[in-house]
Amino acid sequence: MPNQSETASYEGQLDKFAETLATARKMQQDWLTYGLDFVHIYVEDVDGDWLETWRHDEILNNSLLDKIKEFLVSNDAVAVQVRQQLNERSLFDFAVNLAESWRIPEDRERLSAVKNLLAGDDADDRKLFDLANNLLEKLR
Numbered sequence: 001m002p003n004q005s006e007t008a009s010y011e012g013q014l015d016k017f018a019e020t021l022a023t024a025r026k027m028q029q030d031w032l033t034y035g036l037d038f039v040h041i042y043v044e045d046v047d048g049d050w051l052e053t054w055r056h057d058e059i060l061n062n063s064l065l066d067k068i069k070e071f072l073v074s075n076d077a078v079a080v081q082v083r084q085q086l087n088e089r090s091l092f093d094f095a096v097n098l099a100e101s102w103r104i105p106e107d108r109e110r111l112s113a114v115k116n117l118l119a120g121d122d123a124d125d126r127k128l129f130d131l132a133n134n135l136l137e138k139l140r
Helices: 004-042 050-072 077-086 091-101 107-119 125-139
Strands: none
Touching: 050 077, 050 091, 050 125, 077 091, 077 107, 077 125, 091 107, 107 125
16 A cells, blocks of 8 residues: 555656646647647747758757867866766766756856856865866967
């Protein structure tokens, strides 16, 4: 017999499923009502050039990720500090997240995101800020 916490968990999962099902039904109804124009409801910038630039963006992102991975395994002093800071955390996961943070247009927000990626259990904000700043400078 399930205990109270298991029952609450099942109810939460059931609620989430019901919400997802309702969303899917609404999307299907919008498709039936509006035809292909329904994408304008669900997709931001549907008329933009995202489809034409998709392959170019993909190549740039892969190139950036490769550059970041190469740097992180190098003997550069900043790369060594990053690896020490990450300790047991995955270098590949960090590289992927760092490549994603590179898309942040505002320099200050990007720096903050990289600092948070480096944070782990370390609470020395000044040290992390300097390391994040140095890392971004090296990757520019």
